[in-house]
Amino acid sequence: MxxxxxxxxxxxxxxxxxxxxxxxxxxxxxxxxxxxxxxxxxxxxxxxxxxxxxxxxxxxxxxxxxxxxxxxxxxxxxxxxxxxxxxxxxxxxxxxxxxxxxxxxxxxxxxxxxxxxxxxxxxxxxxxxxxxxxxxxxxxxxxxxxxxxxxxxxxxxxxxxxxxxxxxxxxxxxxxxxxxxxxxxxxxxxxxxxxxxxxxxxxxxxxxxxxxxxxxxxxxxxxxxxxGEGNCHVYVDASADPAIAESVVLNSKTHRVSVCNSAETLLVHRDYPHLPRLLAALAGSGVALHGDDASRAAHDDVVPATDEDWATEYLSMDMAVRVVDDLPQALDHIARWTTGHTEAIVADSATAIAAFTAGVDAAAVLVNASTRFTDGGEFGFGAEIGISTQKLHAxxxxxxxxxxxxxxxxxxxxxxx
Amino acid sequence: MxxxxxxxxxxxxxxxxxxxxxxxxxxxxxxxxxxxxxxxxxxxxxxxxxxxxxxxxxxxxxxxxxxxxxxxxxxxxxxxxxxxxxxxxxxxxxxxxxxxxxxxxxxxxxxxxxxxxxxxxxxxxxxxxxxxxxxxxxxxxxxxxxxxxxxxxxxxxxxxxxxxxxxxxxxxxxxxxxxxxxxxxxxxxxxxxxxxxxxxxxxxxxxxxxxxxxxxxxxxxxxxxxxGEGNCHVYVDASADPAIAESVVLNSKTHRVSVCNSAETLLVHRDYPHLPRLLAALAGSGVALHGDDASRAAHDDVVPATDEDWATEYLSMDMAVRVVDDLPQALDHIARWTTGHTEAIVADSATAIAAFTAGVDAAAVLVNASTRFTDGGEFGFGAEIGISTQKLHAxxxxxxxxxxxxxxxxxxxxxxx
Structure with missing residues (x-):
């Protein structure tokens, strides 16, 4: 007793x-x-x-x-x-x-x-x-x-x-x-x-x-x-519709920066043809970009990213950007840095979508939708006491x-x- | 990392x-x-x-x-x-x-x-x-x-x-x-x-x-x-069928004493008329009884029980016995001493059964059935890695x-x- x-x-x-x-x-x-x-x-x-x-x-x-x-x-x-x-x-x-x-x-x-x-x-x-x-x-x-x-x-x-x-x-x-x-x-x-x-x-x-x-x-x-924390990623596949990519990435990052379901890192397939436009849209909305060499080549105002950027839940108008060779490299990046909250993919390829949803280990995987939807109210549960990032129980x-x-x-x- | x-x-x-x-x-x-x-x-x-x-x-x-x-x-x-x-x-x-x-x-x-x-x-x-x-x-x-x-x-x-x-x-x-x-x-x-x-x-x-x-x-x-541990109780209500009470109590205690779903304490309503016969059946099967005054009055070979007996998972041919004034007193006893594994009631009163199943807080509540049924194989789950006594996850x-x-x-x- x-x-x-x-x-x-x-x-x-x-x-x-x-x-x-x-x-x-x-x-x-x-x-x-x-x-x-x-x-x-x-x-x-x-x-x-x-x-x-x-x-x-x-x-x-x-x-x-x-x-x-x-x-x-x-x-x-x-x-x-x-x-x-x-x-x-x-x-x-x-x-x-x-x-x-x-x-x-x-x-x-x-x-x-x-x-x-x-x-x-x-x-x-x-x-x-x-x-x-x-x-x-x-x-x-x-x-x-x-x-x-x-x-x-x-x-x-x-x-x-x-x-x-x-x-x-x-x-x-x-x-x-x-x-x-x-x-x-x-x-x-x-x-x-x-x-x-x-x-x-x-x-x-x-x-x-x-x-x-x-x-x-x-x-x-x-x-x-x-x-818990949300170090949330948005992956833009080579097959992504550029209008959807732009609205989902912008909404995920800028709709409300101080919350756990806002996006912190953008991963873009190297064959996605509209990276410069996407980064310009982010910068034009006031987002400070921290990127790898390939993303720095696509836009002028990208400062160099370090491992610290991949690890950080900014909760601010900052975003890390990395260009990946393929979807498996995106999955590797996410597996290394995720806090298991929300990960999103923008893609039109059903193969890519299936590989992403099967390969990502997180509480929520968003397909062609903003990370901001991971929320009890948005899911129709009516009320929530928080968002669990652990695997046991809930x-x-x-x-x-x-x-x-x-x-x-x-x-x-x-x-x- | x-x-x-x-x-x-x-x-x-x-x-x-x-x-x-x-x-x-x-x-x-x-x-x-x-x-x-x-x-x-x-x-x-x-x-x-x-x-x-x-x-x-x-x-x-x-x-x-x-x-x-x-x-x-x-x-x-x-x-x-x-x-x-x-x-x-x-x-x-x-x-x-x-x-x-x-x-x-x-x-x-x-x-x-x-x-x-x-x-x-x-x-x-x-x-x-x-x-x-x-x-x-x-x-x-x-x-x-x-x-x-x-x-x-x-x-x-x-x-x-x-x-x-x-x-x-x-x-x-x-x-x-x-x-x-x-x-x-x-x-x-x-x-x-x-x-x-x-x-x-x-x-x-x-x-x-x-x-x-x-x-x-x-x-x-x-x-x-x-x-975890199973300090499992069987409660025999005043409304219990005596044949069912005897077989369920004996099976719960003696079928296999070394396992977590065997019974350790018997609680009997004071108006149950067949307590002497029930205790005689247990003693006749080789069970050593540790009881309160009322149960000692019902059978000769009952040694006095202490709080230690209510708390103990014997895992042996021992059983604690207590006569309770009513079902709420049985629920109080269980709430105090349970390890949350399995609790059983033998009763014919639907009111008593409903109060017991609603009032007991355990992984399993058995009604007119042996505690020994709490088992993945018996439940039809095919295989189990153990029996969880915690409330989170499983x-x-x-x-x-x-x-x-x-x-x-x-x-x-x-x-x-």
Whole structure:
């Protein structure tokens, strides 16, 4: 059994969540949906209280010299609160994965076998400044029947405390068990406790930068779902339609540069005849190009690329460019440098498309479409808690079904071996 | 990128496996099946060579004072080699999970979304004395398109070396890439290297005792699938048919005591009227009973149980017994002591059955059937590499589909956001 005295910061919350999880796993969909609606209403009703807490957080962060871009992520206003409330209401419309029969059969001996979706139990989520994640994560965990242990950043602690007070009051009034969502202290040590709470916490999902994810992977004794970096490539085959190549590459790079599904490296087949035009279009859109000799020969403003460029997730208006001899060389390049998030091909050759989709090992492979489509909302999953770049459990956007496990229910009439 | 100089014992093998995995992931089913048949034939043909290596291992283990039961697990003979060859041939008949479309749809914008099964990549397996695991694991990994890094015990190293030589020769002659299966050195440090090889190895599966599994969970930076202990309970409800209760409890406890799906604790509703007969049947079959006061009152030969008994996976002809006030108390007991493997209920009340299957959190819940049915073969999965007791990725018997991940393949016609 777990010794909670080893968890001074999170032990109480984890035990309440564990206890809540036993109730949540059997809660009917109606009860969960009713609570989601009540929570959404309460957020809007108690907007003033939340904004007051948020104003203090923003003020303190500003006094600490936090840059304006980070302050903007931290800041709430009435419209943003309406937005997170609307996200809770949208969860009502999504199907409840709990109870789905994944497979079922009658075995030769007459046993009835069913594999049924069940909640994971207690889900720990570690995330950074945005307070909307507090509400999104609480909602996704509730709809999938899980208790949530939320560990947000210190800078948003006042805001998160106010949000969780509202969600807790409304949820418990709507019949949810105490502990269905718990905010953990923002001390650095609370992360360590969460990562060590094997047996109390069923999974930890880190949402944040590379250093957080590295720490979680290194330290955690609780199973982890890694949501990660996207060093995404677009490969333009010799057979590519030039108009499609240009729009897909530009959209993949420039639509929103700071997100994990934006493209970082362009690989172009040496027989693609429109490389100069493609690079000119990128440069004309403000993209700084870092390329090999062949791409530098095709456009004036390409600075030399090094291995560092192939490895970097720029998250900026920079792009690495390499001309490859053939598709296998593109696959080798991707195999060496990919973070396993999203890889795209622009091609008209069915042979090339088949070789690329079979040969690339990533969460998503986009064919003649922008890398920006790797997203739970775009995939029609309705909501996501992140995009998994690991191969175990769930790969790609993490929607409600990905927040579940399964149980085999086997029914006999006195069957023995 | 991974620095293989940090992996003096396994680095070469891991790189060969990584390279093989890129070929294996695109190999057609026919090619894998042909190699499985060739490997099965080669094992039988080269029986003498394998038995000679095995005789040396057994001799050395005997000289070290290894007990006869362990020697028996280590020992091969012509019949056992026929058996592992037959297991390889049986894999040919199982469906290849790679390429299965798990879900697919046309999105509103016309993008075609497909979630396709792909191999995990490089699978590390750490196991103990039985050399048959070497062949089973190599076969399961091959059929599911994975490269296998096998780390067997030092006592079986000679046998494993001979087996892998046969499999490698036959497999490569049949067209498999070098490195499709690699035997790692049996040094203690090779386990540590395997657990640290994040980026080179996609998953580690420990098959062994509690201390091995604890070490793997503590140390591993590579994702783990835990195959674990079974502290399995049978709950006999007040509504149970007494004949079914007796046969299911006896079979769950006594059919094979040394395995993870055998029962360890019996929970009986206080209104079940046939407790004395049930305990007499267990005692009459040679089961040593450890019970609470109420069960001691029902039968003479019940020694007092402590928390230690509720916690213990006996793996012997011992059983803990507790009389519970009602089904919720049984669920509380199980929630406290379960290892999440298999829990069983004997009942005729549909209400009780529904409450038990909804309330128990385990890989398998058996209704009016022996706990011994939690098994890949019994479930009709054909072969298993172990039984997962974790909630992430795969829970219950690990068959071929559980050795895969998925990729989203999204096809457009120049789609951008």
């Amino acid at each position: 777990f010794d909670v005295t080893e968890l001074p910061l999170i032990g109480g919350a984890a035990l309440r969540a564990r206890s809540a999880a036993r109730v949540l796993r059997t809660l009917p969909t109606d009860a969960k949906d009713g609570a989601l609606v009540a929570m959404a209403e309460a957020l809007v009703e108690r907007t003033d209280e939340i904004l007051a807490a948020n104003a203090s957080d923003v003020e303190a962060a500003r006094a600490d010299g936090t840059p304006e871009s980070v302050l903007d992520r931290l800041r709430l206003d009435a419209g943003r609160i309406e937005g997170v409330a609307a996200a809770l209401r949208q969860l009502v419309a999504l199907p409840d994965p709990v109870g789905d029969v994944v497979r079922g059969s009658r075995l030769p001996n007459g046993l009835e076998l069913r594999q049924v979706r069940v909640p994971l139990g207690v889900v720990g989520i570690i995330y950074e400044a945005r307070p909307n994640v507090t509400v999104d994560a609480a909602g996704l965990c509730l709809k999938s029947g899980n208790a949530a242990l939320l560990r947000g950043s210190a800078s948003a602690f006042g805001t998160n405390t106010a949000l969780i007070a509202v969600l807790t009051d409304a949820g418990e009034k709507a019949g949810l068990p105490a502990g269905f969502v718990e905010l953990l202290p923002a001390d650095r040590a609370s992360v360590g406790e969460l990562l060590g709470a094997r047996g109390l916490v069923d999974v930890v999902i880190p949402r944040g930068g590379a250093s957080l994810i590295q720490r979680v992977v290194r330290e955690s004794r609780v199973p982890v779902i890694e949501t 790969r790609g956007p993490l929607g409600l079904p990905e927040l579940t496990s399964t149980t085999y229910v086997v029914t006999g009439r006195g069957h023995v071996r | 991974f620095d293989v100089t940090e992996l003096p014992l396994i680095g070469g093998a891991a790189l060969r496996a990584r390279s093989a995995a890129r070929v294996l992931r695109t190999l057609p089913t026919d090619a894998k099946d042909g190699a499985l048949v060739a490997m099965a034939e080669a094992l039988v043909e080269r029986t003498d060579e394998i038995l000679a290596a095995n005789a040396s291992d057994v001799e050395a283990a005997r000289a070290d004072g290894t007990p006869e039961s362990v020697l028996d697990r280590l020992r091969l003979d012509a019949g056992r080699i026929e058996g592992v060859a037959a297991a390889l041939r049986q894999l040919v008949a199982l469906p290849d999970p790679v390429g299965d479309v798990v879900r697919g749809s046309r999105l509103p914008n016309g993008l075609e979304l497909r979630q396709v099964r792909v191999p995990l990549g490089v699978v590390g397996i750490i196991y103990e004395a039985r050399p048959n695991v070497t062949v089973d694991a190599a076969g399961l990994c091959l059929k599911s398109g994975n490269a296998a890094l096998l780390r067997g015990s030092a006592s079986a190293f000679g046998t494993n070396t001979a087996l892998i030589a046969v499999l490698t020769d036959a497999g490569e002659k049949a067209g498999l890439p070098a490195g499709f299966v690699e035997l790692l050195p049996a040094d203690r440090a090779s386990v540590g290297e395997l657990l640290g090889a994040r980026g080179l190895v996609d998953v580690v599966i420990p098959r062994g005792g509690a201390s091995l599994i604890q070490r793997v969970v503590r140390e591993s930076r590579v994702p783990v699938i835990e195959t 829970r219950g018997p690990l068959g071929l589909p559980e050795l895969t991940s998925t990729t989203y393949v999204v096809t457009g016609r120049g789609h951008v956001r």
